[in-house]
Amino acid sequence: MSAVLKGLTHSQYQEHESRTGQKHEYYRGEVFAMVGGTPTHSLIATNFTGEARQRLSGKPCSAYNADLRIKVDSVGLYTYPDASIICGPLELDADVPNSVKNPVVLVEVLSDSTEGYDRGQKATFYRTIPSLKALVLISQNQPHVECFTRQASGGWLLTEARALTESLVLDPIGISILLSEIYRNVQFDS
Secondary structure, three states: OOOOOOOHHHHHHHHHHHHOOOOOOEOEEEEEEOOOOHHHHHHHHHHHHHHHHHHHOOOEEEOOOOHHHHHHOOOOOEEEEEEEEEEEEOOOOOOOOOOOOOEEEEEEOOOOOHHHHHOOOOHHHOOOOOOEEEEEEEEEEOOOOOEEEEEOOOOOEEEEOOOOOOEEEEHHHHHEEHHHOOOOOOOOOO
């Protein structure tokens, strides 16, 4: 990804987003356009958020869609994951209003154009968030969900599900979601 704007302060970034009505990532003074997803990408993210919302009923956690901006304090990244789960009160950023700093679960639906970034640098940044307990990567090309769960030691454990009869298990928040629900109405290429 290449920056569309460089040398912006936090307030200039906020003003740019407000003026354009478009979502952008912000990192070290540079602003990057968020690329629109495919219908499949959108459906998978919506399916995940809807299923998570249902399973979180009665728990002190809420599922959010891709409109929630997350700040990664350790590196100063502002970004919009495809879905987020926050437990307890929102911790808002002082520099860029309506940016949340305490996600417990972050979800990225992998796109051909951004998969390398989502798996690499972005995932590394996400894992520095102290509140984060699980990072979920969902393929849109085939049934395949990867879940990185923070361990008591501070390390991360990878679990994978590849069959529609398997479940994504989010132990830190006590829910699981069948892949058949995450991929409901998704048509895969043969």
